[in-house]
Amino acid sequence: MYFREPRLSVLARPAFTEPDHLPVQWIGDATDGERLAEFAGRLCYMSQKNPANRSTSEYLENIKKQAHGSVLEHANYTLLLEGVSRSLTHELVRHRAGFAYSQLSQRYVDESVADFVVPPAILGEDALEGQWRAQMEEAQRTYVALVEQLMARYAWVEDRVHRRKMAREAARGVLPNSTETKIVVTANVRAWRTMLELRAGEGAELEIRRLAVALIRLFKVEAPIFFSDFEVYEAADRRDAARSSYHKV
Ligand SMILES: Cc1cc2nc3c(=O)[nH]c(=O)nc-3n(C[C@H](O)[C@H](O)[C@H](O)COP(=O)(O)OP(=O)(O)OC[C@H]3O[C@@H](n4cnc5c(N)ncnc54)[C@H](O)[C@@H]3O)c2cc1C
Structure with missing residues (x-):
């Protein structure tokens, strides 16, 4: 063949369980992995009450912008x-x-x-x-x-x-x-983002670039907030490539 x-194939994704004694004022839709990252980030400043009224999308966008990527390390995804x-x-x-x-x-x-x-x-x-x-x-x-x-x-x-x-x-x-x-790969979101940025670029070898672009498309459905800044485009060589707004968060 x-x-x-x-x-x-996605084999595993985060399952977030919010502790009853530290509820967060969530705003907007988010996946378990994204909520887990927001929860971890908010714990640092005990800002569960969400004083700035940020949605999960806005909160994690700011995390990426500030390059506080360690918060993204809590969410792991396993793929076959x-x-x-x-x-x-x-x-x-x-x-x-x-x-x-x-x-x-x-x-x-x-x-x-x-x-x-x-x-x-x-x-x-x-x-x-x-x-x-x-x-x-x-x-x-x-x-x-x-x-x-x-x-x-x-x-x-x-x-x-x-x-x-x-x-x-x-x-x-x-x-x-x-x-x-065949390979089973587990990585946290910070690591996935760094690898995808490098391998979806125009300088990457074509097969791994095709894989990276396919993974970005998959992650945009699986965890849209984490990967919202990745943009797939057709490069000058007439093949898909991708770039992200935030370098190596
Ligand atoms: C287009 C392209 C072409 C390439 N061509 C070649 C090639 O010709 N030959 C070749 O050998 N490789 C090549 N590589 C592979 C490249 O050198 C890296 O090994 C690969 O991209 C993994 O990057 P990394 O080490 O940053 O990743 P990771 O190992 O995942 O590390 C991520 C980050 O963690 C930090 N880190 C990790 N380990 C250490 C450490 N030990 N000390 C300090 N900081 C650390 C660094 O900030 C690092 O960027 C190529 C990669 C790309 C994308």
Whole structure:
């Protein structure tokens, strides 16, 4: 199977429980994650009575403007990303602060049935895609042959699981960067915002940029106030990019 775009699933989002003894005068609609951040921010000055009569949207806008991003660290979102390449996740996991990752292991999982992600620049151009596909299929055939031979070479290893791992971890060396992978990513909103700002920019690699733009669209529905300042636009290269009003809050 060839992936032409990523598949995103939200696995977890904040569930805010307001303590009875410290009620906030909420104004306006907001998601649990956004209320959690406002609650945490208001605790600092014990301003639960909301003397400035700010809606959650206005309150969090000011937090972003003042770059008081630590308040945003309370809200965590967990996503399952599929249909992304190993080269994409290699770039993604460079974002360390506030992120947690769990990724499919090529040492344990049989990649003889692996899928591949068509690089965006190749999509829609038959000749390029044909050449690229031939290379993917050849690599997969070699992988299968290597696993088989390595299993035979290490037949003396009694533990079959260990033997398979030895074979797969060596054979994966021939798998291309475009091999599809799956990764569970948890991050707080401050960390998501910083990563999305960098990776949705015009200078980012096209596949991770496409993912970042898709994530921004998802987060604009999931937690619209947190991501209200992100704007998706069509860049000069005729592909979507995004920018935010507040740099690295
Ligand atoms: C367009 C683009 C091109 C890139 N090209 C390359 C490349 O060619 N080669 C390459 O190796 N990488 C490349 N990168 C990756 C880049 O160098 C960073 O590793 C990546 O963007 C993660 O950024 P970060 O370290 O700020 O993120 P995080 O690790 O999430 O850190 C977030 C912030 O926390 C603070 N922080 C985190 N760790 C520390 C620390 N140890 N000490 C002090 N402060 C810390 C910093 O303020 C940092 O900006 C590229 C990134 C982009 C967006």
